Amino acid sequence: MVRALILLLAQLADTPIVSEAVETGEHRLVDLRTFECRDITRSTVLQRVCYDRAQQDLIVASNGAYHRYCGVTADTVERLLVAPSMGQFFNRTIRREAAGSRYDCT
Numbered sequence: 512m513v514r515a516l517i518l519l520l521a522q523l524a525d526t527p528i529v530s531e532a533v534e535t536g537e538h539r540l541v542d543l544r545t546f547e548c549r550d551i552t553r554s555t556v557l558q559r560v561c562y563d564r565a566q567q568d569l570i571v572a573s574n575g576a577y578h579r580y581c582g583v584t585a586d587t588v589e590r591l592l593v594a595p596s597m598g599q600f601f602n603r604t605i606r607r608e609a610a611g612s613r614y615d616c617t
Contacts, residue, residue, distance in 0.1 A: 556598030580614035
């Protein structure tokens, strides 16, 4: 059994690490290498939240599509993740309703 585990670990060590990329609603491919992503199971609105703290970029999977929001502070993301209703917080605080909104990416 130990030998099988060692062989498995050796195979994993030889496997190249491939960065994940997603296409956002703006038809832009975003590499998630610098993002911390969390799968969301307690929301009917959000399925995944990815955040790049250095760039203050937030990518959210909602209804099967990814959307990018720029200039989102770490505090706002933390409040989203602990909100009693993540969907309500997201819709009220972050979601873009029109071009030129607070978190539009230019």
